[in-house]
Amino acid sequence: MLPKNDPIPGEASLTCLTLGLGAVASSLRIFGSEKVIASRESSSGLSTEAYYIGKSIAHFFVILFTSLLFSLTYYSIVQPRGPFWSYFCLFFLVYLTCSGVGYF
Numbered sequence: 175m176l177p178k179n180d181p182i183p184g185e186a187s188l189t190c191l192t193l194g195l196g197a198v199a200s201s202l203r204i205f206g207s208e209k210v211i212a213s214r215e216s217s218s219g220l221s222t223e224a225y226y227i228g229k230s231i232a233h234f235f236v237i238l239f240t241s242l243l244f245s246l247t248y249y250s251i252v253q254p255r256g257p258f259w260s261y262f263c264l265f266f267l268v269y270l271t272c273s274g275v276g277y278f
Contacts, residue, residue, distance in 0.1 A: 185252075193244055193265055194272035200240070201276030204233055230277075237273055241266040 205212065216222050245262040254261065 189248065190268050193241075193268050196244075197237075197240075197269045197272035198276035200236070201233070201273040204229055205277050233273065237269050238266065241269040244269070 212222065212225060215225060242262060245258065245265045248265070249258050249261055
């Protein structure tokens with residue numbers, strides 16, 4: 175039987191929502207200010223896929239550092255029983271997914 179007042183699902187949802195909204199907000203600047211440049215390069219015959227992959231690779235290290243920083247902060251404040259790397263992997267995947275939403 176499940177406990178009636180289990181705080182873990184609510185805390186997990188709010189933690190992922192906080193991280194996801196931060197990822198979307200930080201990713202809006204990746205392509206938003208360069209739409210004119212991207213369309214100009216596309217019309218001149220340059221590859222838009224290469225442009226997207228290059229910007230994504232450059233932003234990957236920001237994603238990695240930010241999720242590591244969030245994981246360290248979360249782990250030191252909450253002090254969960256699970257291993258650190260499982261939380262880091264979860265937060266990294268949430269940040270990576272939500273930053274993809276914020277690209278466009």
